[in-house]
Amino acid sequence: ETGVTQTPRHLVMGMTNKKSLKCEQHLGHNAMYWYKQSAKKPLELMFVYNFKEQTENNSVPSRFSPECPNSSHLFLHLHTLQPEDSALYLCASSQDLGTGKEDTQYFGPGTRLTVL
Amino acid sequence: AQKITQTQPGMFVQEKEAVTLDCTYDTSDQSYGLFWYKQPSSGEMIFLIYQGSYDEQNATEGRYSLNFQKARKSANLVISASQLGDSAMYFCAMREGHGYSGAGSYQLTFGKGTKLSVIP
Numbered sequence: 001e002t003g004v005t006q007t008p009r010h011l012v013m014g015m016t017n018k019k020s021l022k023c024e025q026h027l028g029h030n031a032m033y034w035y036k037q038s039a040k041k042p043l044e045l046m047f048v049y050n051f052k053e054q055t056e057n058n059s060v061p062s063r064f065s066p067e068c069p070n071s072s073h074l075f076l077h078l079h080t081l082q083p084e085d086s087a088l089y090l091c092a093s094s095q096d097l098g099t100g101k102e103d104t105q106y107f108g109p110g111t112r113l114t115v116l
Numbered sequence: 117a118q119k120i121t122q123t124q125p126g127m128f129v130q131e132k133e134a135v136t137l138d139c140t141y142d143t144s145d146q147s148y149g150l151f152w153y154k155q156p157s158s159g160e161m162i163f164l165i166y167q168g169s170y171d172e173q174n175a176t177e178g179r180y181s182l183n184f185q186k187a188r189k190s191a192n193l194v195i196s197a198s199q200l201g202d203s204a205m206y207f208c209a210m211r212e213g214h215g216y217s218g219a220g221s222y223q224l225t226f227g228k229g230t231k232l233s234v235i236p
Contacts, residue, residue, distance in 0.1 A: 042120075043161075043207070043226040088159055100149060100168050103211070105224060107153075107161035 002026050004108035006091050012114045013081065021076040021111045023091030031096030032074040033105060034066060037088040049074060050096055081115045088112050119143065120208050120227035128233050129198045136183070137193040137230045139208030145169075148212045150191040151224065152182065155205040164206075167191055198234045205229045 004025045013019050025032060034046040046060045049068040063085075065077040074091055092105040121140045129135035141150065152164045167175045167182045175182040183192040195202055208227045 040228075042228050043209075043224075045223050048223070090159075090161060092161070101166040103149070104151065104163050104166060106163060110159040112159065 004091060004093055004106055006089075006108035006111050008111060009109060010112050010114075012116065013078070014116050015081060015083070017081075018077070018079040020078065021089055021091075021113075023074040023076075023108055025072055025074075025091075025093035025106075025108075027093055027106060029093040029095050029106075030071050031094050032068060032071070033092040033094075034074065034076050035090040035092065035107075037090060037110070039087075043090070047076075078113075081113075083115050086113055086115045118227075119225045120210055122208055122227035122230050124230045125228075126231045126233070128235055129195075129202075130235050131200060132197055134194060134196045135198055135232065137195070137206050137208075137232065139191045139193065139227060141189050141191060141208070141210050143189075143210065143212050145212045148210055150182070150184070151209040151211070152180070152191075152193045153207045153209060154202075155207060155229070157204070161207070165193065195232075200234050200236060203232060203234045205231050 007022045011019060031050045033048050036044045036046055045058050047054060047057055047066045063080050067075040067077060088110045090110045091108040094105040095102050119142050123138055127135060148169045150167045154162045154164055165175050165177045165180045165182050167184045174184050179196045181194045183194055191208060207229045209224045211224050
């Protein structure tokens with residue numbers, strides 16, 4: 001496979017469930033990102049990992065727990081979510097060299113999450 | 117204040133015509149990057165075009181071009197010869213930072229997007 005893949009593509013869970021979202025990039029990038037896209041709101045950055053180290057955490061509730069075991073894989077562990085957490089969760093990766101176009105973020109297809 | 121402003125919630129264009137999607141930005145950095153992404157109904161964000169703040173020429177990628185007016189802080193996307201497959205949400209985004217202070221600190225800030233509908 002090429003590019004950035006995400007599984008599952010769709011997820012329905014109850015508020016007491018525990019689930020995980022998976023992201024994998026095949027681009028040789030060293031930075032990976034989680035974004036949340038809610039209806040009628042701009043894309044919100046949640047977490048950034050660079051060389052497996054978390055470098056950004058934008059005041060995300062602790063019910064979202066990221067994990068980055070290596071530069072190619074990124075997980076988002078979910079537990080005791082709320083209905084307002086229903087959204088499209090997008091993963092992205094980049095070289096993150098900060099040198100311009102080469103630092104473009106490439107996105108996966110997203111996981112559409114519904115919390116009942 | 118919003119860092120990225122897209123004032124057109126929705127736009128319509130006739131197939132084969134050109135269309136301009138507006139984007140204005142706000143930053144005090146001298147070095148920054150501007151990106152446009154396309155998001156079809158399937159959800160994936162597809163990178164279209166990049167413009168660096170120091171680039172003297174407007175960026176072009178196939179049918180996409182970026183009308184970069186630095187003094188006005190605008191970075192409008194121009195799509196020429198629209199196709200039905202161009203119907204999607206379009207997002208303008210900015211990355212601030214001078215690129216020398218290390219990796220991991222270059223967040224993308226997105227606008228709210230413009231929904232483009234191409235009419236046959």
